[in-house]
Amino acid sequence: MEALNKTEQLEAARALINAIEQDDEDRIKTELMALTNARESALFQQIGKLTRELHEALNNFKVDARLVDLTHNAMPDTRDRLNYVIQITEEAAHKTLGYIDKTLPLANELKQSAAMLNESWQRFRNREMSATEFRDLSREIEAYLPVVTMHAGEIHNNLSEMTLAQGFQDLTGQVLRQVIGLVEEVETNLVKLVKVAGQSQQTGETNIVDPLKAEGPQINAKNKPNVVNNQDDVDDLLSSLGF
Amino acid sequence: MKILIVDDFSTMRRIIKNLLRDLGFNNTIEADDGLTALPILNAGGVDFLVTDWNMPGMQGIDLLKTVRADPKLATLPVLMVTAETKREQIIEAAQAGVNGYIVKPFTAATLKEKIEKIFERINAQ
Numbered sequence: 001m002e003a004l005n006k007t008e009q010l011e012a013a014r015a016l017i018n019a020i021e022q023d024d025e026d027r028i029k030t031e032l033m034a035l036t037n038a039r040e041s042a043l044f045q046q047i048g049k050l051t052r053e054l055h056e057a058l059n060n061f062k063v064d065a066r067l068v069d070l071t072h073n074a075m076p077d078t079r080d081r082l083n084y085v086i087q088i089t090e091e092a093a094h095k096t097l098g099y100i101d102k103t104l105p106l107a108n109e110l111k112q113s114a115a116m117l118n119e120s121w122q123r124f125r126n127r128e129m130s131a132t133e134f135r136d137l138s139r140e141i142e143a144y145l146p147v148v149t150m151h152a153g154e155i156h157n158n159l160s161e162m163t164l165a166q167g168f169q170d171l172t173g174q175v176l177r178q179v180i181g182l183v184e185e186v187e188t189n190l191v192k193l194v195k196v197a198g199q200s201q202q203t204g205e206t207n208i209v210d211p212l213k214a215e216g217p218q219i220n221a222k223n224k225p226n227v228v229n230n231q232d233d234v235d236d237l238l239s240s241l242g243f
Numbered sequence: 244m245k246i247l248i249v250d251d252f253s254t255m256r257r258i259i260k261n262l263l264r265d266l267g268f269n270n271t272i273e274a275d276d277g278l279t280a281l282p283i284l285n286a287g288g289v290d291f292l293v294t295d296w297n298m299p300g301m302q303g304i305d306l307l308k309t310v311r312a313d314p315k316l317a318t319l320p321v322l323m324v325t326a327e328t329k330r331e332q333i334i335e336a337a338q339a340g341v342n343g344y345i346v347k348p349f350t351a352a353t354l355k356e357k358i359e360k361i362f363e364r365i366n367a368q
Binding site for chain 1 (some may be wrong): 250252254255257258261262265296297298302304326327328329330331332333334335337344345346347348349350351353
């Protein structure tokens, strides 16, 4: 029902006054009803308009499904990724420092024993050593040489482990690149959102995930059924395929 | 035995290079992705390829497929060393003809084991 204009409203009001003056109960009811209906109709139209605006505003807000995805999935995922970076760098630092702690005493021991033997050897060369002392020196040298081999082997092993521990740079680098990509994406989407505030547009892009897309190190691998957890899992999977 | 190491992170290339040297492989060269690796491979003389998966330019999986599709390179042993751990990816690499698949972070023992296994199989053929 259309809202009444001013002339129509005045006419209806006059008709109502007329009816009241004439004590015409039926016409009073009819005219009153006509006025109320007109008012309610205008109100409903306003509510309708507001509802439509709200609906459009909400639609515009969801204009890019990726933005919703970013908020719901990417952001928490990024938190996990950054925590992973902290965890991996911490582990690598501790691992490296641990091997340094193991290696330093070995190097010190070699240095001290060599210095002692060198001193005795110089005395022997200068003919300042008795036969008994020389026998002791021979035994010391015999005992020292296998220790050198053993310690050198262990030092080599520790250095290899320290080398391997530097793999954190690759793993965290891959993760940080993804986070940088996400930050750029958020920025682009925010700019889009600002543009959308002035005009409405519709995009219906859906994200199809390519299972082969390189993702770098998996965060929370244990919660992902399609992800293997370690080298043993890889070997099992490959041997199950006949490799 | 000349080994080409392909990884976009120079630290990882150094790590693999050092480990290979420990295993007695002193002749290594490096490339930072598939696109830079291909000219080196095409120039000839490379006996073994160690490659990452996730790299800008050309990814490791595409490098593997390109190598297998090239009659001159088809039989080149390829060891993948990667952080990619999805089942689909491992299966894809296996089907594309990878000779070994190592997940990062890995150990020196794993690298040694996989390389030995690859040579065992090649020598058995």
